[in-house]
Structures are given as structure tokens and as C-alpha cells.
Amino acid sequence: MGFCMREHSAHLRTFVVANPVAGAGQVKEDWPLLERLFRANLPEVDFAFTEGPGHATLLAREALRTGWEMIVAVGGDGTLNEVANGFYERPDASACYALDEEGWVRRLDVSLKPINPDAVLGLVPLGTGGDFRRSVGLMAGAPEAIERLRGRETRALDLGQVGFLDARDRIATRYFVNIASGGISGLVDAMANSTWKGLGGRASFTLATARAFARWKNIEVELRLDDTAELRERVLNLVVANGEYFGGGMWVAPGAELDDGKLQLIVMGDLSKAQAVRMFTDIYKGKHLSHRNVGRHRARQVAVRLVKSSPYALVDLDGEQPGKLPATFNVHAGALKFKA
Numbered sequence: 001m002g003f004c005m006r007e008h009s010a011h012l013r014t015f016v017v018a019n020p021v022a023g024a025g026q027v028k029e030d031w032p033l034l035e036r037l038f039r040a041n042l043p044e045v046d047f048a049f050t051e052g053p054g055h056a057t058l059l060a061r062e063a064l065r066t067g068w069e070m071i072v073a074v075g076g077d078g079t080l081n082e083v084a085n086g087f088y089e090r091p092d093a094s095a096c097y098a099l100d101e102e103g104w105v106r107r108l109d110v111s112l113k114p115i116n117p118d119a120v121l122g123l124v125p126l127g128t129g130g131d132f133r134r135s136v137g138l139m140a141g142a143p144e145a146i147e148r149l150r151g152r153e154t155r156a157l158d159l160g161q162v163g164f165l166d167a168r169d170r171i172a173t174r175y176f177v178n179i180a181s182g183g184i185s186g187l188v189d190a191m192a193n194s195t196w197k198g199l200g201g202r203a204s205f206t207l208a209t210a211r212a213f214a215r216w217k218n219i220e221v222e223l224r225l226d227d228t229a230e231l232r233e234r235v236l237n238l239v240v241a242n243g244e245y246f247g248g249g250m251w252v253a254p255g256a257e258l259d260d261g262k263l264q265l266i267v268m269g270d271l272s273k274a275q276a277v278r279m280f281t282d283i284y285k286g287k288h289l290s291h292r293n294v295g296r297h298r299a300r301q302v303a304v305r306l307v308k309s310s311p312y313a314l315v316d317l318d319g320e321q322p323g324k325l326p327a328t329f330n331v332h333a334g335a336l337k338f339k340a
């Protein structure tokens with residue numbers, strides 16, 4: 001992958017945000033070893049454990065405000081997402097996006113307000129699914145991931161942002177690092193998150209997929225790409241990809257680049273349940289794109305609105321489900337300095 005690499009000059013004061021429940025409790029189990037490795041590799045390091053959903057964002061933001069220069073997420077994609085959200089002042093959703101009378105989420109002002117524009121994001125991947133680590137090519141184990149934090153190189157990665165509706169129909173916004181989606185995958189992830197993840201990534205997502213299919217009905221949506229091209233389709237799922245993988249190892253967006261300043265949109269059309277089940281095995285190999293009902297597009301902005309009769313569909317961001325469609329997805333080119 002042709003990432004844009006930069007180097008920083010001195011060692012970075014490092015704050016580690018660890019999610020003890022990530023990877024079905026593996027972070028907690030391995031903590032004594034992890035802490036030893038952090039101390040052995042980094043001259044100035046401190047730690048905090050998350051206490052519940054959303055806490056990683058607050059910890060990262062506070063650490064950056066008090067002068068820590070690199071924040072390392074220890075956990076899965078959810079922890080990474082929360083830590084990345086803490087790199088910016090809490091965005092005022094209604095200044096960023098507004099829901100118009102036609103049901104589109106309009107972008108207003110999405111300019112980023114970084115707490116420290118030079119701050120660096122690191123990851124020690126210990127989640128269940130591990131989709132971002134696949135997308136970014138960080139497949140080594142925790143000891144090697146910690147050793148890599150000593151290096152001086154960073155990659156400038158794109159950061160996604162989405163405006164959507166929360167459970168009480170208020171406009172909301174959040175950043176994403178790897179992948180966003182709207183449709184059945186939100187339901188699958190919600191079910192995977194509510195079941196025991198000790199089965200491992202692929203098994204827990206397969207089980208959740210079977211449960212989600214039993215409930216799901218395809219939705220009818222209108223899509224606007226970069227405010228020009230319009231599509232109207234009945235869909236099983238929409239994937240808005242910065243990275244290539246989601247759902248615990250599905251190669252859903254082959255060729256999506258984390259640093260090209262664009263999002264890849266994968267439209268999984270009006271597939272029957274039987275067709276979708278057959279397609280699922282192809283997604284792991286990235287072969288679903290040759291299916292007649294699957295389309296691929298690239299854009300800097302993707303807006304999705306539900307056609308009136310369509311039911312509720314969750315928005316999924318890096319494996320978390322903070323709200324529902326309609327939504328508008330944007331990209332901030334090269335905004336995140338990620339430790340290579």
C-alpha cells in the first residue's frame with residue numbers, strides 16, 4: 001500500500017487507553033505482560049482502563065489536553081473508534097449537519113477541531129473482529145505492535161465522519177476510522193455485540209448474521225454521491241468504506257484505500273435471503289463484486305435517505321451502532337496521524 005509516511009523527531013509521551021473487555025476479556029487477561037512491554041519500549045508512558053462505552057473518547061481527549069502526544073488504543077475496532085473520536089473537540093452535531101424537509105442529512109460545516117494537530121494515534125489490536133488491523137496491514141501480535149510504537153514513522157490516514165439520526169431522531173455526528181454501513185450489517189453487529197464474543201470473530205459474526213437475516217427486510221433508499229449522481233435502489237446493505245474489511249474478516253471493499261481521500265461505496269442490492277447467504281461466502285474472498293446485484297462507486301461524500309415506506313435501519317461505524325439512517329458520510333483526507 002502506498003501510504004504517505006512522515007517522521008517525527010523525538011520520542012512521544014504516550015498515553016495508553018485499554019479496554020479490559022475487548023477480545024472477550026483478553027486485554028484484561030494479558031495486562032501484566034502488556035504493561036511490562038509498554039514500559040520496556042516507551043520511555044514515558046501512562047495507562048488508563050475504560051469503564052464503559054464512550055469512556056475511551058473522554059480519556060483520549062483529556063490526555064491530549066494535558067500534553068500527551070501519542071494515544072494508543074488497546075482493544076478492538078470499537079476502542080480504536082472511540083479513541084480516534086477523542087482526538088477532536090466534541091463536534092456540535094447541529095453545526096455540522098441538518099436534516100432537511102426532504103429527509104436528506106445536509107452537510108453544513110464539518111471542519112475538524114483537533115486538540116493537538118500533531119498528535120499520533122497508535123493501536124495494539126486485541127479485539128474480536130480485527131477488521132481495521134487487516135485493512136491497515138497490522139497483523140503482528142501484541143508484542144510486535146508495542147515494539148512498533150517506538151518507531152518514528154506515521155501514516156496520514158483519512159478520517160470518516162457521518163451525520164445521522166440518534167435513537168430519539170436528533171441529528172448526531174461521529175468519526176469513523178475503518179468502515180461505516182447502513183442496512184443489515186448494523187443489525188448483524190448489534191446482535192454480535194449483544195452475544196458472547198468468546199466464540200471468536202468469524203463464528204460470532206456468522207451466528208449474528210443468521211439471527212439478523214431472520215428479522216431483516218430490504219430497505220428502499222436514495223443515494224447522492226458528491227451532490228451529483230443520484231441512485232434509487234432497494235438494498236440489503238450499503239457499505240461506506242475507508243478500509244477494506246468489516247464483519248470480522250469480510251473483504252467487502254477490495255481496493256478501498258485508507259489514504260486516497262475517498263470513500264468506497266458498496267451497494268448490495270435487492271438480494272433475496274437465499275442469494276445473500278450464497279454471496280456471504282464470496283465476501284470473505286472479495287468475489288461478491290461480480291454479482292449482478294452488487295455495485296461499487298467512489299466519492300468524497302455519500303448521502304443516503306430512506307424512501308418513506310422503508311423501515312428503520314441502523315448505521316454502523318467501526319462495529320458500533322450509534323444511530324440510524326438517513327445519513328451523510330464525509331471524508332477528511334489525511335487527517336489522522338497513525339503510528340506505522
Ligand SMILES: Nc1ncnc2c1ncn2[C@@H]1O[C@H](COP(=O)(O)OP(=O)(O)OP(=O)(O)O)[C@@H](O)[C@H]1O
Pocket residue numbers: 019020021022023024050051052053054055075076077078079080082126127128129130131197318319320
Ligand atoms: N469497561 C467496559 N465495560 C464494558 N464495555 C466496555 C468497557 N470499556 C469499553 N467498552 C465497550 O466495549 C465495546 C467493544 O470494544 P471493542 O470493539 O474494542 O472490542 P471487540 O468487540 O472485542 O473487538 P472488535 O470490535 O474488533 O470485534 C465497545 O463498544 C466499548 O464501548
